[in-house]
Amino acid sequence: VESIFHYYVKPKLNFKLTTFCKTLTGISQDQIEASLTFDVVLNKFMRWLDQTGLVSTHSSKPLKPFAIVTCGNWDLSKALIDECHLYNLPIPNVFQKWINCKKAFAQFTGKWPKSLKEMLDYLNLKPVGRPHSGIDDCKNIANVIRALVQAGYVFRITDSH
16 A cells, blocks of 8 residues: 545535444544535545546546556446536546456456455455445455455456446
C-alpha cells in the first residue's frame, strides 16, 4: 500500500442512517453529519489520483496503467452512476472500466464467490477490520488481489460501462 484515500460521504438523500446500516457498517450518524457531500469527495479523490501520479486532473487520463478494483459490480455499475446523476456530474473516465475481484477469483479458481469473506477463507487470509466497513473491505480486497497475483493470476479488466 502506497497511499490510502478514505472519506465518509454525507448522503444527499436518506440522510438519516437506519439501525441496520449503522450495525452493518459501524458508521455512526455523527460521522455522517460531519462528512462531506459526494461531489466534494469525488473531487478530492480525483485530486488524490493526480497527487499519486496516476491521473492528470486536467485531462482525467491515466498517466500510469492502473485499474479500479471492486468486489462485485454494483458500486460502479449502479451506485456511482446514480450519485453522479444526482449531482449532475459526468462519470470520470477512471470509473469507465474496472476489475471485479469476484470475477477474477472465479476465473482463477473456477468457483464463483458469494462474498469477500469466502474469498479470504479460500485463500487462507485473515480478515482485516470490520466486514462492510468500506476502508476495511478495501484492505481485504487488496489482500485477495495480492494473493492471486502471488499465485500467478494475471489481472485484466473484467467490466465496463
